[in-house]
Amino acid sequence: MKSTHHQAIIVGSGMGALTTACLLAQQGLNCLVLEQNYLPGGCTSSYWRKGFVFESGATTLVGLDPHMPLQYLLNQTGIKLNTIHLSLPMQVHLKDQQVAQRYQSLDAWITEAERVFGKKNQRKFWEFCYKVSQFVWKTSLRQTAFPPTQLADWWQCIRNASVQQVNYARYAFFSMQWLLKKFDLLDNQLFVNFVDEQLLITAQNYHPEVNVLFGATALCYTNYKNYYMPGGLINLVNPLIEYLEQHGSEVILRNGVQQIEYNTVNQQYNITAKKGNYTCDFLISGVPLNNTVQLYKNAVKPTLKHKVLPSEKLNSAFQMGIGFTPGKHTPQNCIHHQIHLPKPLPEVGSHSIFVSLSHPKDPSRCDTKGQMVASISTHIAHPAQNTNINKDLVEQVILDTLEQKGFLAKEDIIYSHSSTQKSWQKWTGRAYGFVGGYPQYMNTKPWQMVGARLDQHKAYLCGDTAYPGQGIPGAVLSGIIAFDKLKRDWL
Template structure:
């Protein structure tokens, strides 16, 4: 086995959480090494090529550049400069084939919501959502040591300047559904279908299972500027890696960590190709479920307990298409389609569609667009037990159903499709290395309260966590905040 020189900090995985922590640490003078199992960086925030098209690996929406939001902070503090296009509108929702435009401007959005769902209670609800969301962003910015993992974290959280956030505590104690009920909107069936499917996008749970302090920013993320990255979302991990390299760090591709062992001086990591890495401190950007298998020694029980506590995680089914650019509806790049009849095998009643920008010639040939259509899968583990024939049969059933639901919005003819392929939970485990193909972190329904979320700290003072299975959860902005939170803990120890 070949062993590499001892590192200051090794990060397992190159998701946005790990790369954010890595870039900040490298800028602070630490020697950082990223180990990535794939040949591309970014995890679920990556872009890959299939024939002449470039598709997003998972995440497709991008926001978080406003005051108190993490990507704006990275622009200011480490010089992140993305080639981004502001989206107008951020999203269009199709509720039983009725278009609902999610305007960025709050007044315009309230007017749209009132015309679709009726005016009663709409202004009060969305104004409250927006205000609580702004408070939530400021809390996450000002209190990066939540959830606390040791006495230092508690002391940082208890600073007098943070006492002003006690006004938001009631929103931790109430679900989004309770707030809706108190405003007299719970009997508006059309509104509730819309709310619950919108919440799935970012909280991975319905309104009854999501605290309002979490639900409010989820429901109003389209009221912040949303962006498209030219060339695909991989532009973000590429830039973070450039910052790491410029500051003496490195990334090693095709290095899948198979075992982590505690040593007297830190950690020894074994990769599937037999290579060994030694590090003083370790940051895991893989999931808590993966860590249960990777860790050897005293930490195994800790990750087993975490995995048992959060035993449910969503998977995703994704249909990627390269299609002719002849549909004006795709002037809006993001669409959520909500329908009454669930998709076969998945129980899902919505899909999310994202299209490449018509001016982005790097992602599709002239006259074509790359689109990705994703939906939730509540039983990702099932795909691993199917024989090849049954696996293909279920994929065919789901693709047919998605195409059928899509036809009312995007009536594709046989000559419109140039490329078509799909991905299941099995693909996500093979491609990104997420155990059981679980994506989207820990659903709010499994948390019950944000106080149960995993801290970046572990019982080992030299082992840290980052990514969507730690606070604050899933989504590009959330995992970037996770990276900031982990960075601050590492440099404080």
């Protein structure tokens, strides 16, 4: 068991953790990233199996527009990504057999929404949501002291505040249910169902529990540039790893952290991991708050302990990975699809499945030319309780649905596998195998969400359980915030 000292140790290698690590390395700090898995990336990674490259979790890449966190990280580090822009970000297959084309262009999408859901107030609703989303993204990198937990944070927030920010902040008190009612759309059940299933993708909850700031932004993510990463999202993670190594930092895989303790005498953190013991001046936890409080021998801030969400307020996922030979009806013009089910999925109870296909111009995810990969996911509520899932039954319904929709023929399937929350917990180490971060709840306002400071010393938290939460852009922003607060506190 070796023992080494580093200026900063980062627990986990998800997008939040790697963001903070890269920004610290840019400042000249010697960083050590400790990851329990054999691959980096956490919920943003890819793995090879039986001749195919499957995504471990996230499948959509957003955040490269101006004012967005991922683009900011790339600008700061000079990292270049090889991406494919998606001209059509998503198709939504509704219960009434209509297919809604989620165009990036706001005007084109509004015209489509009017065709599918009726003209009544669709334009007003979507123009309002898009305006809110623009405000949220433009504000996100200006208010990296948010949520404020110290007097200095409040001062920083006030200095960077604008009349527009004060005006829009009030929408944190209103739910998406209020917004639907405001535009007289609550009686449009087809549209409400659409909104709910779309909100689940990035807000992890339904319209009564999602505030307008987060909800409007979540609904409009397809109105910003969406990308595909050839070879899988591991190729988003690998350039960050390379950047760290080029700047004198280190990433050790298969080296899960087992205990964290703050030594008040030498004012350093003692880290016990699978492959050794380490000490550091600064600690950044990129794993969920649920896991972090279990690792931390010294008490984290009491206010944070109260913010740990139990299983009944979390979601996990049922996932399938399929390698297949595409047929003449397999979609070619769109790779991301949300399919609304005619009745809840057995065993799981979800109302939709999300399907992501490998890009037709990306042969690197299949060992054999002419084949494709499909990644399918759906929500599992209260993952600690719903553990005895008949996977064969769920798989059968999903395959029937995909065949009925023309995505594939069962006889063309070369390989498939599925996983539940147990697999998620083993893969990521996340408590209960929960995914997608903390869902939005109306009793938790943005300034009450989990902040970046973990204790009263030099420990910080990032990732999808810290503000602002879900998705690659949210996780990256949490990493930027953790870095910025650490820098202002100590550097």
